[in-house]
Amino acid sequence: MEAILFRPQGNLDLKGSYRLKQIVDKLIFQSKNLYWIIDLALVNKINNFGLTTLVFVRKIAEKRGCDLYLFNLQDDIQVVFHITGLDKEFQILEDETFIDSLKPKLLLC
Structure with missing residues (x-):
């Protein structure tokens, strides 16, 4: 099964969220049953645009049969995820043992 590793960089704000959403939009019509992993190591801050985009990506992944x-x-x-309750909504x-076993394709955002 294919895996894609999204790696947004900088802030997941209006601009950063837009870049991530553009990449996800391109993948919508590709094959189903993929693993989508969003690596937030290079994200410094997240705001409501970033949170909304992550929820959007989760919904798209579910519709496509992907594990996010x-x-x-x-x-x-x-802390933001805990306060908003999103830590219970996302896996x-x-x-990185699981990620390494998938050998994902890296997409910088």
Whole structure:
């Protein structure tokens, strides 16, 4: 099964969210049953645009039959996810063993 590793960089704000959404929009019509992993290691801050985009991506992944995972949430971002309850809505990976086994295609956002 194919895997795609999205790696947004900088802030997941209006501009950063738009870049991520553009890439996801291109994948909508590709094959189903993929693993989508969003690596947030290089994301410094997230705001309501970023959160909304992640929820949008999760819904698209579900419709396409893809498994979506978040990975490398920075402390500040973990707090935002906890406060908003989104930590219970997303599958969050704690280590990269699973990711390494998938050998995902990397897409910088």
